Amino acid sequence: MGIDLSQFHATFLEESFEGLDVMESSLLNLDAGDSDSETVNTIFRSAHSIKGGSATFGFDNVAKFTHVLETLLDEVRSEEREVTQSIVNALLESVDCVRSMLEAQRDESDYDEAQVKSVQDRLEAILGNSGSVAEETVDEVVSSGSTNNSEGWLIDFKPHLNMIQTGNDPVRIIREIKSLGLLEVKTSFDKLPDLSEMNAEDCYLSWEIELYSDVDESVVREIFEWVEDECDLVISPLSSEIKTEETSPVEEMLTATEVAPVQTQQNPEPVVEPEIKKAVKKRTKPVGENASIRVGIDKVDELINLVGELVITQSMLGEMGRNFDPSNIEKMMDGLAQLERHTRELQESVMRIRMLPISFAFNRFPRLVHDLSSKLGKKIELKLSGEATELDKTVMEKIGDPLVHLVRNSLDHGLETPDIRKAAGKPETGVLHLNAYHKGGSIIIEISDDGAGLNKEKIRSKAVSSGLIAEDEILTDEKIYDLIFQPGFSTAEAVSDLSGRGVGMDVVRRNIRELGGAVDIVSKEGEGSKITIRLPLTLAIMDGQLVRVGNETYIIPIVSIIESLQAKKESINKIVDQAEVYKLRDEYINIVRLYEIFDLQPETTDVTNGLLVMVEGEGSKIGLFVDELLGQQQVVIKSLETNYRRIEGVSGATILGDGTVAMILDVPGLVVMSRAKSSVNEDKVA
């Protein structure tokens, strides 16, 4: 039967990656000298599954590698070998190797074969045996007996009483022998007791079978493989003298009685061809990480439950509508309120499907901290909390790299080496704490350490020397810390190979802002730093401020609004050769007249008659000139590009309660436009 095994590859890869994660985290919990059997068993089981699957699905390189790995793990499991740090390290590296091989398989790319080879060599060196384990020790059928140069085999088959209790049927075995050639079977009833003494669960019969065939003895023995210990078996070559002429083969007899059903079972029609085609088609989709999402059954049940509620409400309202009576208006309002509640709950549940616990993003850190701290010669304890906090899968994927960067920064620049810590009167082991929790409609991720903290003076002088601030500028602590997020800023004295090449923090902030989030840092010199990241729970919904310009409604993301104000005439300045600016406290902020950008007829063109909404994007602020502020609401973001086309200054659209479409303003885009336009606009403004 031709079954395309590649249709199972995606599942195999997915579960293997999960298995590798389990191995990794278990290995990190495994200390030298420890032989916690459950941990070791878990590690062994993962390796074992990956080995079995990779061999089955044809990933021979992985199978070969994991075989060596499994052999070592088996020795650890059976306590033949003690766990040492070097074994744990080798195992961790093996996890990386397997992961790289599987990733190469998934992405159809290459992996570092030399690296894999060197780790495999190390495993083999630990096993104290070079090469031989790598050879698949698949059961070779060793032909123990002679090859067949006689006419066949005489098989003396005496099942033990209990043979059928293991589900083995002697008749089935005889049938199988029959497939090898002509049979002559003599049944012995010698041991058959009286009916009164007979136990229905025992096997009392035995057989003497003459098989006329040129197969090897090993082939015959293989048929008895499962029952070797449950029968007395003697197989000897049939010599021509033994073969007696008078006994005619009873093959026909057997066919008539026992074998008949076999023929009908032999060829069950292969069913469902379309299913194969479907499966093949499915396979053409790239096997990417984003291809699927694992959803807990409770979430699905909740959805089904809510849809059920919705259907009930809908039918109730439908019924009311058909026989509408004004006296029922109150009941109908109740029904509509119910509908609203269910719809909202349904929306929330659907959103939750995309939500994953942040442990998916956190779980790479134990390994990272383990590896880096030993490389840096630091002692660091990693604390994780709030791992069950959920956030959107897309947000999670995009926050991964910035988090790694921040953690590396903490390890590299924040936490000190044991001797420095000791000198400063701190415990030798530094603590790095990752925490996550929900606050309002956002998720907060905190990365804190009890390291050296930020040196304000150093940051300040660095900022002065790189021209970011003037020498005599007075800055609040907050502003000083904020400088480290400026492009091209780094205080590291020496560029290390881990982090701090002067790129990074600005990229981190940009990535977080692209997700509609924000990042802040607070620090106390000598005591440590805390970085706080605030992210929206999902990218599909956001909190928006509705504003009116002429007859149109626009939506400004609330995260980017700093404040809204009525403009004072004396604060508006028209800088020569520059755009119109508004003096807000000590800052000059470009004014952007939205009606000009979108070519609308506004209620007023006088800035003092409307409102200025101060927004921040791309690191600078602009004041959006609008006619009126309307309400605030959660809006579902629809892509404009997929439904219409891209428009400058607009990031998407949404449908309002009354059915009209409102554009969502692209604040960073508007900031860039205002920078570019300031020179073009000058004659218009002046």
Place this chain on the structure above:
Amino acid sequence: MATILTVDDSTSMRQMVSFTLKQSGFDVVEAADGAEGLQKAKSGKFNLIITDVNMPKMDGITLVRELRALPAYKFAPILLLTTEAGMDKKKEGKEAGATGWLVKPFNPDQLLSTIKKVLG
């Protein structure tokens, strides 16, 4: 047509076994570990049970032992899927009452021919 219970903690192996058997017209029920397998076996009637050995919660050998203690599965064929090349696990499985075994890696054809042996 016969109903088969396949017990394996690896989703991909389970899918492969299940798909292969369904294509041959068997009814297939899946379980992800020994405990789930035992519970499903108790609540249904299966003509054959195919189980992995190494599984969380309850391993395949224990599952075989538990099944053999049930009247409904006293004589039912139970096959072990094993990667153990050595005889140890096979012997252990046989002592627990397994009918036979199939050594991983196997392909769908090998699986079917083994199953025909016990259900034929």
